[in-house]
Amino acid sequence: MTSSDPLVARLRSALGDKAVLDDPDVLDTHRNDHATFCTAGVPRVLVRPSSTAEVVEVVKAAGAFGVPVVPQGARTGLSGAANAIDGCLLLSTSRMTEILEVSVEDQVAVVQPGVVNASLSRAVLEKGLFYPPDPSSWEMSTVGGNIATNAGGLCCVKYGVTSDFVRGLEVVLASGEVVRTGRRSAKGVAGYDLTRLIVGSEGTLGVVTEATLALRPAPEAALTAAATFLSIEDGIAAAAAVMASGLRPSLLEFLDGPTARAIQDYRDMGLPADVGSLLIAQSDRGPRAAEDVALIAAICSEHGAVEVAEASDAEESRMLLEARRLVNPAIEPLGVTLVDDVAVPRSKLVALLRGIAEIGTKYDVLILCPGHVGDGNMHPTVVFDRDDPAAEARALEAFGAVMELGLALGGTITGEHGIGKLKRHWLAQELGPVGLRLQREIKAVFDPDNLLNPDKLFL
Amino acid sequence: MTSSDPLVARLRSALGDKAVLDDPDVLDTHRNDHATFCTAGVPRVLVRPSSTAEVVEVVKAAGAFGVPVVPQGARTGLSGAANAIDGCLLLSTSRMTEILEVSVEDQVAVVQPGVVNASLSRAVLEKGLFYPPDPSSWEMSTVGGNIATNAGGLCCVKYGVTSDFVRGLEVVLASGEVVRTGRRSAKGVAGYDLTRLIVGSEGTLGVVTEATLALRPAPEAALTAAATFLSIEDGIAAAAAVMASGLRPSLLEFLDGPTARAIQDYRDMGLPADVGSLLIAQSDRGPRAAEDVALIAAICSEHGAVEVAEASDAEESRMLLEARRLVNPAIEPLGVTLVDDVAVPRSKLVALLRGIAEIGTKYDVLILCPGHVGDGNMHPTVVFDRDDPAAEARALEAFGAVMELGLALGGTITGEHGIGKLKRHWLAQELGPVGLRLQREIKAVFDPDNLLNPDKLFL
Numbered sequence: 015m016t017s018s019d020p021l022v023a024r025l026r027s028a029l030g031d032k033a034v035l036d037d038p039d040v041l042d043t044h045r046n047d048h049a050t051f052c053t054a055g056v057p058r059v060l061v062r063p064s065s066t067a068e069v070v071e072v073v074k075a076a077g078a079f080g081v082p083v084v085p086q087g088a089r090t091g092l093s094g095a096a097n098a099i100d101g102c103l104l105l106s107t108s109r110m111t112e113i114l115e116v117s118v119e120d121q122v123a124v125v126q127p128g129v130v131n132a133s134l135s136r137a138v139l140e141k142g143l144f145y146p147p148d149p150s151s152w153e154m155s156t157v158g159g160n161i162a163t164n165a166g167g168l169c170c171v172k173y174g175v176t177s178d179f180v181r182g183l184e185v186v187l188a189s190g191e192v193v194r195t196g197r198r199s200a201k202g203v204a205g206y207d208l209t210r211l212i213v214g215s216e217g218t219l220g221v222v223t224e225a226t227l228a229l230r231p232a233p234e235a236a237l238t239a240a241a242t243f244l245s246i247e248d249g250i251a252a253a254a255a256v257m258a259s260g261l262r263p264s265l266l267e268f269l270d271g272p273t274a275r276a277i278q279d280y281r282d283m284g285l286p287a288d289v290g291s292l293l294i295a296q297s298d299r300g301p302r303a304a305e306d307v308a309l310i311a312a313i314c315s316e317h318g319a320v321e322v323a324e325a326s327d328a329e330e331s332r333m334l335l336e337a338r339r340l341v342n343p344a345i346e347p348l349g350v351t352l353v354d355d356v357a358v359p360r361s362k363l364v365a366l367l368r369g370i371a372e373i374g375t376k377y378d379v380l381i382l383c384p385g386h387v388g389d390g391n392m393h394p395t396v397v398f399d400r401d402d403p404a405a406e407a408r409a410l411e412a413f414g415a416v417m418e419l420g421l422a423l424g425g426t427i428t429g430e431h432g433i434g435k436l437k438r439h440w441l442a443q444e445l446g447p448v449g450l451r452l453q454r455e456i457k458a459v460f461d462p463d464n465l466l467n468p469d470k471l472f473l
Numbered sequence: 474m475t476s477s478d479p480l481v482a483r484l485r486s487a488l489g490d491k492a493v494l495d496d497p498d499v500l501d502t503h504r505n506d507h508a509t510f511c512t513a514g515v516p517r518v519l520v521r522p523s524s525t526a527e528v529v530e531v532v533k534a535a536g537a538f539g540v541p542v543v544p545q546g547a548r549t550g551l552s553g554a555a556n557a558i559d560g561c562l563l564l565s566t567s568r569m570t571e572i573l574e575v576s577v578e579d580q581v582a583v584v585q586p587g588v589v590n591a592s593l594s595r596a597v598l599e600k601g602l603f604y605p606p607d608p609s610s611w612e613m614s615t616v617g618g619n620i621a622t623n624a625g626g627l628c629c630v631k632y633g634v635t636s637d638f639v640r641g642l643e644v645v646l647a648s649g650e651v652v653r654t655g656r657r658s659a660k661g662v663a664g665y666d667l668t669r670l671i672v673g674s675e676g677t678l679g680v681v682t683e684a685t686l687a688l689r690p691a692p693e694a695a696l697t698a699a700a701t702f703l704s705i706e707d708g709i710a711a712a713a714a715v716m717a718s719g720l721r722p723s724l725l726e727f728l729d730g731p732t733a734r735a736i737q738d739y740r741d742m743g744l745p746a747d748v749g750s751l752l753i754a755q756s757d758r759g760p761r762a763a764e765d766v767a768l769i770a771a772i773c774s775e776h777g778a779v780e781v782a783e784a785s786d787a788e789e790s791r792m793l794l795e796a797r798r799l800v801n802p803a804i805e806p807l808g809v810t811l812v813d814d815v816a817v818p819r820s821k822l823v824a825l826l827r828g829i830a831e832i833g834t835k836y837d838v839l840i841l842c843p844g845h846v847g848d849g850n851m852h853p854t855v856v857f858d859r860d861d862p863a864a865e866a867r868a869l870e871a872f873g874a875v876m877e878l879g880l881a882l883g884g885t886i887t888g889e890h891g892i893g894k895l896k897r898h899w900l901a902q903e904l905g906p907v908g909l910r911l912q913r914e915i916k917a918v919f920d921p922d923n924l925l926n927p928d929k930l931f932l
Contacts, residue, residue, distance in 0.1 A: 119713060119820040142719070164662045175660060177669075178637070193907040199816040200848040201634060202885035203623045203673045204892060204903045205912050205930065210636075210669035214662045231719035254578055260601070260690035302761070357658040361578040389659040426661035433663060444663045448652040452918060453664050459914040471664065 021079045021103070022059050028071040033109070035060040044086065044106070045098040048151075050352055051410065052094030052435045057084070060104040066184060066192060066223040069105070073221065073465070074190040076103045082468050083188075085217035087127065087159025090151035092353055093434025095163065095216040095470050105221060107158045113137050114224070121229045122181065122198055127158025127222050134227075143229040146173035149430070150342070158222050164214030166430030168338075171388035172264040172298075173230070175430065177213040184224035185212055188461040198226050211456070216432055217467040219460040234300025236264060238331035239307045241293045241314035241322040242286065246270055246383075249291030250363045252317035253387040256295060256310055257360065263310065265296035266388030267338050270367065273345070273382040273395075277337050280344035285337070286320070293319075293387070294338050296331070341384045348380070350400045352413045356420030357391040357429030369419045370394050377412040379405065391429035414440070438473045480538045480562070481518050487530045492568070494519040503545065503565070504557040507610075509811055510869065511553030511894045516543070519563040525643060525651060525682040528564070532680065532924075533649040535562045541927050542647075544676035546586065546618025549610035551812055552893025554622065554675040554929050564680060566617045572596050573683070580688045581640060581657055586617025586681050593686075602688040605632035608889070609801070617681050623673030625889030627797075630847035631723045631757075632689070634889065636672040643683035644671055647920040657685050670915070675891055676926040678919040693759025695723060697790035698766045700752045700773035700781040701745065705729055708750030709822045711776035712846040715754060715769055716819060722769065724755035725847030726797050729826065732804070732841040732854075736796050739803035744796070745779070752778075752846070753797050755790070800843050807839070809859045811872045815879030816850040816888030828878045829853050836871040838864065850888030873899070897932045 017023050017036060025034040035041070036059045045054040058081060063069045076083045082102045089096045098104060110126035113134060117123070118141050125134060131152040135145050148167035149155055155165065161183070166175045182196030196202065196209035212219050243249040249268060256263060269277070269292040278285040285292065293314060297306030304326070311322045325331040345351055358366050367383055374381040385392030394416050398405040417427040417440045427433075427440045442450050454472060457464075476482050476495060484493040494500070495518045504513040517540060522528045535542045541561045548555045557563060569585035572593060576582070577600050584593060590611040594604050607626035608614055614624065620642070625634045641655030655661065655668035671678050702708040708727060715722060728736070728751040737744040744751065752773060756765030763785070770781045784790040804810055817825050826842055833840040844851030853875050857864040876886040876899045886892075886899045901909050913931060916923075 117818075117820065118717060120818040121716070122818070164666075166660055166662075170660060174637075175662075177666070178633075187907070191907045193911065194905070195908065197816070197885050198818045199850070199884050199888065200819075201625055201629060201816045201845075201850045201888040203634075203889055204885050204887050204896075205900055205908070206674055206678075206915055207623075207636070207666075207669050207672070208908065208911060210666050213666070215665055219665075231721065257580070258577060262690065357656070357660045359576075359579040359581070359657045360659075361576065386660075391658070391660045425658050426656045426663050428663050429658065429660040430662055437663075441664055446653070448646070448650045449654065449664070449667065452652065452667060455918040456665055456915060459911060459918060 021075060021081060024075050025059065025061055025072065028075070029061065029063060029068050033062045033064065044104055047089040047091040047094060047096040049092050049094040049434060049436050050350065052097050054097035055100030055102060057098040057104045058101050060106060062106045062109045064109040066186065069186045069221050069223050070190050070192065072103065072105055073186050073188065077188065077190065077465055083466050085162065085221050085467065087156035087162065088154045090155040091159060091163055091434060092431040093436040095432055095434035095467065097435055099469055107156060110223070116141055116143065118143065120198065123227045123229055125157055125225055125227065127156060127225065129157045131155050131157060131160055138229050139232060142232050144232045145179065145227060145229055147176045147179060157225060161213050161222055161225060162215065162217050163432040166386070166391065168265045168267065168386065171266050171386060172262050177210055179228045180209055180213050180225060181228050182226040183209050183212055183222050185220035185222055187220045188463065188465040196226065214432065216434060216470050218457055218471055220466065233264065233298040235303060235328070236296050236298035236331060237303040237307045238294065238296045238325045238334040239310045239323065240334040241311065241319035242289050243291045243319055244288065245290040246367050247364055248318040249293050250367065250387065252293055252314045252319065254360055255313045255317060257388055259309065259313060261297065261306055261309060263295045263388060264298040265294065267294045268385050268387035269337065269341065270383035272380065273341060273384045276348060276382060277340045277344040280340060283337050292337060294334060345382060345395060345397065349397045352396040352409055354394045354413060354416050355428045355431040356394065356416060356425055357389065358420055358423045358425030360390045362423040362425065363387065363390055365423055366392065366419065370416055373412050373415045373419065377408040379409050379412050381412065389429065433471050435470060438471060441471065442473065480534060480540060483534050484518065484520055484531065487534070488520065488522060488527050492521045492523065503563055506548040506550040506553060506555040508551050508553040508893060508895050509809065511556050513556040514559030514561060516557040516563045517560045519565060521565045521568045523568040525645065528645045528680050528682050529649050529651060531562065531564055532645050532647065536647065536649065536924055542925050544621065544680050544926065546615035546621065547613045549614040550618060550622055550893060551890040552895040554891055554893035554926065556894055558928055566615060569682070575600055575602065577602065579657065582686045582688055584616055584684055584686065586615060586684065588616045590614050590616060590619055597688050598691060601691050603691045604638065604686060604688055606635045606638060616684060620672050620681055620684060621674065621676050622891040625850065627724045627726065627845065630725050630845060631721050636669055638687045639668055639672050639684060640687050641685040642668050642671055642681050644679035644681055646679045647922065647924040655685065673891065675893060675929050677916055677930055679925065692723065692757040694762060695755050695757035695790060696762040696766045697753065697755045697784045697793040698769045698782065699793040700770065700778035701748050702750045702778055703747065704749040705826050706823055707777040708752050709826065709846065711752055711773045711778065713819055714772045714776060716847055718768065718772060720756065720765055720768060722754045722847060723757040724753070726753045727844050727846035728796065728800065729842035731839065732800060732843045735807060735841065736799045736803040739799060742796050751796060753793060804841060804854060804856065808856045811855040811868055813853045813872060813875050814887045814890040815853065815875060815884055816848065817879055817882045817884030819849045821882040821884065822846065822849055824882055825851065825878065829875055832871050832874045832878065836867040838868050838871050840871065848888065892930050894929060897930060900930065901932065
């Protein structure tokens with residue numbers, strides 16, 4: 015295939031025809047990630063390198079032509095960080111899918127960035143090991159994308175987020191130089207922690223081409239408990255009591271009443287119509303899980319639970335978790351959704367949820383509130399009718415008001431989804447002028463010509 | 474007190490006389506941390522601010538006079554990061570000792586940097602909480618110093634290092650500006666992780682004036698096991714098997730034969746003269762600790778342990794840990810020590826220890842090898858006679874050779890002690906030219922005039 019576009023021609027010559035796509039239909043399907051309300055430009059070319067050396071070629075070619083590079087994993091992100099820029103080069107890691115090593119002795123995995131989270135998780139489990147980060151997208155999202163966004167998930171409450179499992183990285187800089195950060199050993203403090211700086215940087219500092227990940231021994235069997243409450247306050251108080259009890263639940267999820275009702279409407283889970291909140295908790299301490307789950311159930315009862323269910327085996331556990339799994343499919347039919355991601359100190363959760371209810375009333379929109387309550391990380395979801403422009407405007411205002419509320423309560427505008435394009439305005443507010451200046455200057459150290467994902471993070 | 478030194482006069486006017494010391498004897502006792510073989514300059518003044526506002530005053534005054542600022546905690550560091558520079562201002566956090574808050578609900582503590590680690594640990598334990606970082610210096614070292622060096626300790630093998638417990642910081646920059654990084658909530662991904670960048674930066678990026686620290690529920694009761702082996706290889710193999718077993722020991726320490734013999738010479742612990750290595754492990758899983766310790770003992774026996782002891786209560790556990798506690802006092806009488814801190818992937822530990830023995834032979838020096846074997850972080854300790862200049866020269870060569878070996882084995886020159894002045898030469902080697910350049914440019918973002926600890930980290 016010859017192309018009249020000299021950048022495309024150069025890339026095809028370096029990487030071969032199959033790695034370089036400029037068909038407008040193909041480009042169009044790769045413009046967006048899963049964020050709603052984020053504009054996306056029209057890309058010039060989509061490139062799928064298969065090695066670090068090829069990524070270097072791609073970045074150098076883009077630099078030579080002054081074409082911005084937008085790195086993409088599986089585009090399951092929720093903040094538009096992978097959205098195209100007009101005339102950009104989309105650098106997809108979809109062909110860099112090799113698990114280079116799983117070491118039982120060192121409890122590490124070395125992977126290319128395009129490995130799907132679930133593939134890695136299953137591969138290490140076969141060797142008796144555990145890669146904990148489990149974003150909801152784990153069956154689709156890539157390790158590279160998880161690193162770019164510092165993805166969280168359900169089991170963070172016990173095990174931490176992606177950055178807690180990244181020991182070292184190989185990164186291609188905007189200059190085309192390759193740098194290795196971090197280490198393979200369990201500990202290391204040689205110089206500034208560039209690894210941690212790059213994790214969560216949303217493709218703005220470099221393109222991750224290899225990651226050395228820490229693994230843990232596989233967890234023991236898990237058991238689940240679920241409890242319904244008449245109010246939000248009771249459910250939050252029960253969650254706080256579980257966290258204060260000394261237990262370390264491996265999952266602690268909260269659904270507010272409207273979310274629980276949406277699920278019940280979607281599929282009969284036996285949830286009462288007057289449910290105020292629903293709490294789902296898990297312990298993965300094997301022989302002690304039953305005792306943990308009994309303690310969680312007792313705590314819920316003490317805090318006014320109207321119904322408490324304790325699983326006694328894996329199948330019952332799965333059934334109790336089903337409500338959590340149905341959140342997205344149950345919400346989808348209700349309308350267009352705008353998913354937020356505020357995180358607050360747990361002591362502020364009641365204030366957050368009350369405030370969100372007031373925001374919903376004020377802007378006359380439905381706001382559902384599921385979330386990772388053990389981490390104080392909620393996903394207030396504004397739902398509205400796409401065909402009603404006035405509702406859309408109110409929804410966007412409500413979305414902003416929720417972030418302002420999170421900040422006012424000492425929290426953050428994003429617990430795990432990132433800034434991308436969606437939250438750039440509020441990032442400045444969260445960081446303040448000095449913090450923002452430092453961040454911009456760090457960006458300039460790594461990428462002085464603003465080549466990598468230049469319209470993300472910062473306005 | 475009036476002073477002819479205008480900097481001293483300005484500081485006294487701003488902070489009061491007691492906070493500003495320029496007595497030569499006082500200054501002399503504050504020149505060094507605990508590193509051996511690190512030169513230290515003669516400071517111009519020692520300042521002890523008591524608040525963030527005062528730290529701002531101090532940094533601004535130093536900036537106005539172009540005087541380098543060396544931040545100091547308890548000066549228990551082992552790499553010379555707190556060593557004075559000729560004509561510098563020593564900024565001691567020794568009066569910033571307030572624990573501002575311990576929140577049971579949010580499981581966080583907010584502290585000033587001069588709080589001693591042990592004071593914090595005890596204060597949170599009173600509320601049923603746990604601050605895990607436990608460097609050997611914990612009874613003396615400050616939280617601010619632990620943050621500056623990203624200190625490790627014995628329980629890292631299960632709980633991680635200091636940076637794993639730092640959520641947010643307040644930092645005074647070289648400009649005198651105050652920036653808050655991070656968050657109080659459990660999760661947060663708003664922008665680049667400046668918190669993690671500052672942790673471990675050894676006072677070169679800013680002066681930490683407040684830290685928000687994550688806490689955990691207090692651990693359950695712990696039990697200890699200890700085993701002796703005829704060879705280094707058997708002890709390392711047993712340690713590897715413990716880590717691979719799925720257990721998460723809360724402590725896993727290794728002493729090589731020479732270290733064990735030094736301890737036995739210092740105090741009769743019943744260690745046999747032909748001991749090749751000694752392994753000490755702990756489980757803190759309360760009711761399951763006995764079962765864990767029995768499993769550890771069985772693993773040690775399978776790997777050729779000649780003697781295995783399992784504690785059945787806290788007092789026996791304490792006795793088994795005594796050998797580890799005696800490492801420093803037992804080594805001290807042997808001569809001058811040069812303590813290294815290499816960390817390697819666990820699979821390389823046997824190669825590391827064999828290589829160190831060869832280095833000891835080659836340079837004709839005694840090298841003892843205690844270490845945090847579960848993390849692959851060893852403290853090879855070169856011992857020599859101070860009155861023998863030839864031995865000193867050989868010891869320094871051996872010290873360097875150990876770091877080269879660690880790097881050659883895919884490890885790092887420092888697992889937890891940091892670079893300071895001691896290891897600047899090898900830092901360049903570990904990072905490579907691109908990584909080093911990025912680090913220097915990040916330093917310049919935070920501190921363009923090289924005011925803060927300018928002779929540390931980089932040559």
